[in-house]
Amino acid sequence: MRQIPGAWRRTAAGAGLVGPDGSIRPTIFAEMSALAARTGAINLGQGFPDEDGPAQVLEAARAAIANGVNQYPPGRGIPDLLAAIAEHQQRFYGLHLDPARHVLVTAGATEALAAALLALLEDPDDEVVVFEPYYDSYAAIAALAGARLVTVPLRWPDFQPDLDDLRAAVTDRTRIILVNDPHNPTGAVFASEVRDEIVRLADRHDALIVTDEVYEHLAFDRPHVPIATLPGAWDRTLTISSGGKTFSTTGWKIGWITGPAPLVDAVLAVKQFLTYVNGSPFQPAIATGLRLGDDFFAVIAGALLTKRDTLGAGLRDAGFDVSVPSGSYFTVADAGPLGATDAAAFCRELPERVGVVAIPLTAFATPEHSSDYRTLVRFAACKRVEVLQDAAARLSALA
Ligand SMILES: Cc1ncc(COP(=O)(O)O)c(C=O)c1O
DSSP states (O other): OOOOOHHHHHHHHHTTOBOTTSOBOOOHHHHHHHHHHHHTOEEOSSOOOSSOOOHHHHHHHHHHHHTTOOSOOOTTOOHHHHHHHHHHHHHHHOOOOOTTTSEEEEEHHHHHHHHHHHHHOOSTTOEEEEEESOOTHHHHHHHHTTOEEEEEEBOTTTOOBOHHHHHHHOOTTEEEEEEESSOTTTOOOOOHHHHHHHHHHHHHTTOEEEEEOTTTTOBSSSOOOOGGGSTTTGGGEEEEEEHHHHTTOTTTOEEEEEOOHHHHHHHHHHHTTTTSSOOTTHHHHHHHHHTSOHHHHHHHHHHHHHHHHHHHHHHHHHTOEEEOOSBSSEEEEEOGGGTOSOHHHHHHHHHHHHSEEOEEGGGGSOGGGGGGGTTEEEEEOOSOHHHHHHHHHHHGGGO
């Protein structure tokens, strides 16, 4: 058997993705989902819905498979999906995009993020500013790209960044400000002053902005505002989204990135050597979804709001302090009032104690900062209301 080249191991290990013995570190999500499977606990850990999305979208995928849409699609994505993404950006945000130049289809938002960071980070001194806690792939990809992560803390209970912290983090070394709004894991929707300051700082320090907007249609209080729509932002902003959360098709992995042609081309140059293309029959199906009527888009946030409130009430009754999210699939609760001092230990015990799985917020923070989140736990609200009621009943045993 041939040895795995040492350089590969060094690179992945250097990025902290492989343990000292060469073993792949399981993510906390894999660990907790395995725990859910073993104990039969309700899995409020990983963020995926337990109901199918719109019937037309599912039917369009079935029809595409039946009609032979099963081979490699074009590198940028099928023209109909490129057009549907451009129409969506115009319809919801007033952005006028050329589908042939400003849009690229990717294997989920995750590939768009990876390709964008790998394409745009040029030199080892480049810094990526992220808001912490953060979606875990941000740190992994920044490390694989060889860049330094600089974090802006989001603090309990509203998780809005402090503008002075933001100003201190962005410098001439900043290559990318990576924004996720609505935010996973906290459910925060950034205030308009925060978005404005991000654009101002990017301009002042000549940084690029990459925004992850996968929860764009799951904001509860007001319509989502993409940073790319702010004055002066378009030329330096790449906007990422995907169909997974909006259409409850997280397993399809159809994502996209939009922005000025030179930036999108740079991402395409990397993306063509990651997956090249993916999901040909799912691409027309997501195009169908993006063209659904306003009634569909109007109700999905409302349905999730009901779930958020069911989960929040259950958590409060069980004795947690709860941060009320303004968007996304998630609710963060403080287990401190229940006597917890270590959220990771609390989450490892929770399935056996009451039959519910959740994720410690420390999983979304750099080890040096994890103490800031040591009693905080993320619960996913994107489950059927009966499931959330059952989870609430089980959690009430903690009170
Ligand atoms: C903030 C954020 N970005 C990206 C993703 C992944 O998106 P996709 O499944 O389209 O790759 C997720 C999924 O949980 C997420 O929460």
